[in-house]
Amino acid sequence: MNDPAIKESGKPQRDYSAFDAQLTHQALNVSMFMRLFGWLKPYKFTLTIAIILTLAAAAVGVLQPVVTGRVVIDTILLPDPKSEELPDFGMGELVYGVSSLTGASPLLSAVFVYAFLVLSTALARYAHRLLLSRSTLQALRDLRSELFRKLETKPMSFYDHVSVGRVMTRLTNDVEALIELLTGVLVLAGEFVPFFLALYLMWAISPALTGITILFLPVVAVATSYFRRVLGDTYRNVRNAVSNINQYMQENLIGMEVVQLSGREDLNAEQFGERNLAHRDYQIHAMNLETVYNAFNNSLIGLATALIIWYGGGQVIQDEISLGSVVVFTQLIGMMIGPVQAVGAQFNTLFRAMASGERIFQAIDWDESTKEPADPIPLPDSIHGELEFRDVSFGYYMGNEVLHDVSFKVKAGEKLAIVGPTGSGKSTLIKLLARFYDFDDGNVFLDDVDVNHVASADLRQRIGIVLQDFHIFSGTVMDNITLNNPLITEETAREAARMVNADRFIRELPEGFETYLSERGQNLSQGQRQLLAFARVLAVDPEILVLDEATASIDTATELVIQEALHRIMQGRTSIVIAHRLQTIQECDTILVLHHGKVREYGTHDELIALQGIYYTLHELQFQDSRIAAELSGEMLDDKVLAEVAASDEDDELQDEEEPGIDTDSDQFQ
Amino acid sequence: MAQFGQYTAPVYRRQRIVRARPSLKHLAHLKRLLPYAFTYRSWIILGITGILASRLCEAQVPMFMRSAIDSLALGDPDILLPVMGILGVVLVRSVISIFSSRLLRRVAIATSYDIRKRYFSHVQTMGSAFFNQFGTGDVMARSSGDIAMVRSVVAYGWVQVLTFAFSILVGLCYMLFLSPKLTLLVLIPTPLVAYLGITMSRRLFPLVREQRQAMDDVTSFTSENLNGIRTVQAMAQEKQEIERFEDISTRYASLIYRTAKYRAKMNLVMPFVTISSTLIILGYGGQQVLTGQIGVGTFVAFFAYMHMVTGPIGSLGGWLSSFTSAAAATQRLFEVLDYQPEIQSNPVAHAPTKMIGEIAFKHFTYRYPGAGEDVVSDISLSIAAGEVVAFLGRIGCGKSTVLKSLVRFNDPQPGTLFIDNVDIRGYPLEQLRSQIALIPQDPFLFSLSIRDNLTYDNPERDQPPIDTAAQLAELVEAIEEFPDGMGTIVGERGITLSGGQKQRATLARGLIRDAAVLAMDDCFSSVDTRTEERILRRLKSIRKGRTTLLISHRVSTARHADRIFVMDRGRIVESGNHAELMAHNGYYANLEAVQSNQDQDRKRKAALLRDLDIEVEVVSG
Ligand SMILES: Nc1ncnc2c1ncn2[C@@H]1O[C@H](COP(=O)(O)OP(=O)(O)OP(=O)(O)O)[C@@H](O)[C@H]1O
Ligand SMILES: Nc1ncnc2c1ncn2[C@@H]1O[C@H](COP(=O)(O)OP(=O)(O)OP(=O)(O)O)[C@@H](O)[C@H]1O
Ligand SMILES: [Mg+2]
């Protein structure tokens, strides 16, 4: 740990902006493609057949113009003696064979052969498409699952910094782009096969004409690579603009209540407008380039045709080749240029997919993960529940320690209360206990096993935490209690709801336990939401129970009911209760006072009261003050009392530093 | 475990908006786009003219080929003219098409820009009923996916239809000119082609729709899951969530495969039908060449024209399906755009511009849309300017509902809620919301710096009020400890702050506005008592003479108020100041006793629970 970048308090600060950026500017990332194809491996059998079928379809497709041009025109319509010397790839023989076999006229036989070719191309193409999309879709499904698996197990530090929207984009849009690429563009790429076959046929018929015809290839190559470069940059800008728009909109939607409360609608519309405008301008820029490129692309066939007729016509006049050959050329040229055009038209998809592929693999490779022990110690089937923190120090940022050398012990079956002013590190302690964050300064033991040597899933199954920052999922009330855990029966869930007195309000909901809750449980009151979060932890019947401000938004009467139930549940079960309302922690055996990340007081209620320290002050404030107030017959605390309390503040142990000077006369609030 | 290739019913349960099955009738929705496109009508007209002209040019190419081939066949070669002709036509066409397609696509981009702009502004006026119905992911999907879909149809769709129609027309004319009889023969199978194209693509609609819904399943599942990732991990549910995801994504992949399969089938069937036209030209046309009725050039040109005609007819199904998709997208967009804001700002002329802060509820009743019962019923109370009042009551009794109606998040019935003797509905909405500072119960921060969060309502604020607000909310000490102080960026929703810090930052954001009415919805629940006391004391001296409403579950907070209202099941059951309520010896007094008495007076406890008709037998010790 001598690396200056690594402070003793934590890991080096990561650069999460990398996760947002548009990565490399490489237009064609070969290694990305290789990796992508790696995912296709399990389906290589299907894929091989698909490729064989593509070849077959292409071969048969290329022969079609040969039948019309070389056979029908050259031997039937305008019999040309030259025709004998030019190749027809067995089509002439085939047509005349059919003719002599069936007795039909050569023309009719040619019609038959032609029909046969067209239909078998269609069939081969059909089978090829099925197999191709089957294998690619399965491969991408696998890839998506792998990505999800990786993201699902990322540690909290990751989600503290990377927005969920960005992560989601990878799972949805980015994978979609790959699907589009593999099922769309790859099908097109399959049609490149005719390109080479067509070239071969043309060469066989007339090398000279072929030479002239492929003169345009370098032009196409130069133009394409030029457009690819400029368009690549432009598309990148468009994509960035799109994600700016989406991100802005998303956060606005989530915080719409605050937006409206703050009267920010106009300003936000303006800011959104800027992003919208940028998007529009980039799009117009891309479009301007595209129209030129498309026009160029679409002229290719016309230009090539002109070239063929001009040169080929000359050759026909000189009796070098047959007229039918020229016709074959004009049709084959379409087959050659077609795929080039199609891919050109799909540039956008191609670029998007490439960028998406990079982003997906980057997310898969992102090396930040909960440090899982190499060979985890399995926890026994039933644990005693003894907990110990030994010299734990931790910080979220470099050089900014939140916990300093925290040590304490909870005996099996004991109830520990943690109190302390806001921001003192109580929740952080809990997050370390559940291994939400990696720490290497100090140890946490569960039954004398270092939790860092236990698989995090195993650990979390034993410790049930009611998070301060709980989440209500959109779904039914029942789903929110069971969390789709198959081990939790409906009966258990109902029982858990009963224990926290949630069944009362649930019964009154329109459809009881089957009532659908919207996003984040918006259609419940805050206290009701918290009860659900509480119930879901009780439903799993954890061996160790941790309550982080679990009743903060709950009224006293309901809390009494919960305490009643907890009294039973916590019997003989190690528990940790964090609360600001001291009434909540009355049942606890020991109390730990955390202040600025340090353990300041530790002992039973009576001991701490006798100590006359922080706990004592908090206690007095909550219980005694209320009596003072009562004595003052409900008057608002008058100045006398104010002065009294202020005085008590001064010799208060909590006062580590000078209280920031507060100018109560500030005219801002007058 | 879902298997690839099985088209099971949705495995993910979520709220789905039920719509009519997509059909050709849906195309009518596209009409809604006309007003947007109409703004750019001159560009459109010019663009279309250009496109048609370029098509006409293109149609000349086979004619030139014909004359070249015929001249070659007749041994009287004249190829220079046709070659120059083709070159000329291609060049002219390119130039025209660059400009005309630029015009038309500009229209599409501009239209989608306009729609998106309006969409955003519109969504900003929406209230909770809207968001309960639609959800963030859904609103987002409409803005990104559906607008893009609409754009592509506006840009290419109908222009393509027009050019297709024109191609068919031009192609037919040329064919008739070359050989009327052959033309008629060639056209025989076209009705069948059109019929097949339409019926097959109609069967495609439901498949595409289901695939889209499966995609939405993937999106909403991941969004829900990742937003709740802390809960998922804390409950050690990752493995099972991964399995659920695999099921959902396998189903989606299977559905894509199903549509792909159907599309492939369409592509397979079409050649079987269209081939007859080709065979007719080949067989019958060849015969005519043999008998000398037409030249080889005509024969070749005929092939080209036939493609001009049957190509578009064959792809009829294709563009029909993209049109219905766009129609469905339009429908989805206008579902949002047509959604009337629940809250309309219809200020009356005599609404005072400055509030004093006198609040009166008169038989105030509220029922959430779609709910069966009133959550707040018949509340009548008046709050004098400068008074501090507290609301207390068990969870779900309607406290937040009352407070939210002050800023019209829940819209009160006319004539039930007055501020300064003017119906609250008579104030302009922005005035109402700027002069009543509501601190919501659920603390939310944007992933911006602390400073930007505090000055969210007005980023141009000076430093002094920011500092004052931070001091008032007891944030200064915490901020000093952050790595970048005020400039520290908080995580999404303020996730990198402690519970109490988040709450106090939310408080500071409201306090900074120094509003006539301050409404604090349980905003000390995660703050320790000592800090809370200090904040409340400061607030009290600073807000003298101005109205403050607060909600709390703690008697120690409520007793700061001049008057306390105890609510139960949407009604006010007790009211008065602390002493009066203590003397009344009801719920409040019991609450006070239980909360302030460590020894847990059993009788009081039982009484408190009985008041709320909770089964008393659970109280044992
Ligand atoms: N994810 C995080 N990233 C960075 N800093 C954090 C993060 N979570 C908490 N902190 C900081 O760590 C300190 C301790 O926070 P913690 O949540 O442990 O406090 P707490 O004691 O639970 O407070 P409260 O009573 O307000 O919930 C705070 O200063 C907080 O800003
Ligand atoms: N958007 C909504 N749609 C439908 N019902 C709602 C909605 N919001 C709240 N409710 C219901 O209305 C009732 C009152 O809710 P409210 O939020 O006013 O309670 P509260 O008194 O603030 O409770 P708490 O102390 O838990 O915050 C509850 O039963 C709740 O389920
Ligand atoms: Mg906390």
Ligand SMILES: [Mg+2]
């Ligand atoms: Mg509430």
